[in-house]
Amino acid sequence: MKAGIHPKYEKVTIKCVGCNTLIETRSTKGQNFSIDVCSHCHPFYTGRQKFVDSAGRIERFQQKWKIAEAKQKGKAEKAEKAETTEKAE
Numbered sequence: 001m002k003a004g005i006h007p008k009y010e011k012v013t014i015k016c017v018g019c020n021t022l023i024e025t026r027s028t029k030g031q032n033f034s035i036d037v038c039s040h041c042h043p044f045y046t047g048r049q050k051f052v053d054s055a056g057r058i059e060r061f062q063q064k065w066k067i068a069e070a071k072q073k074g075k076a077e078k079a080e081k082a083e084t085t086e087k088a089e
């Protein structure tokens with residue numbers, strides 16, 4: 001091995017934020033670090049659907065969708081009411 005050109009290959013602990021698994025391995029990164037998903041909790045390995053959503057984006061989208069649906073419902077009801085009143089007249 002030529003001296004002075006190889007990075008240090010040290011023992012590190014990787015923490016999975018998704019399932020709190022600690023993985024001990026070796027890396028040239030030189031420090032412990034965390035990951036969002038690992039082979040213990042990734043849908044490909046578990047076979048179960050799971051959203052990796054650390055920023056709450058899916059929740060926000062669902063909230064938006066609910067509001068939009070409520071508005072649509074409101075419009076539809078108004079239209080129905082308008083039709084029934086028109087028929088009544």
Ligand SMILES: [Zn+2]
Binds near residue numbers: 040
């Ligand atoms: Zn994991």
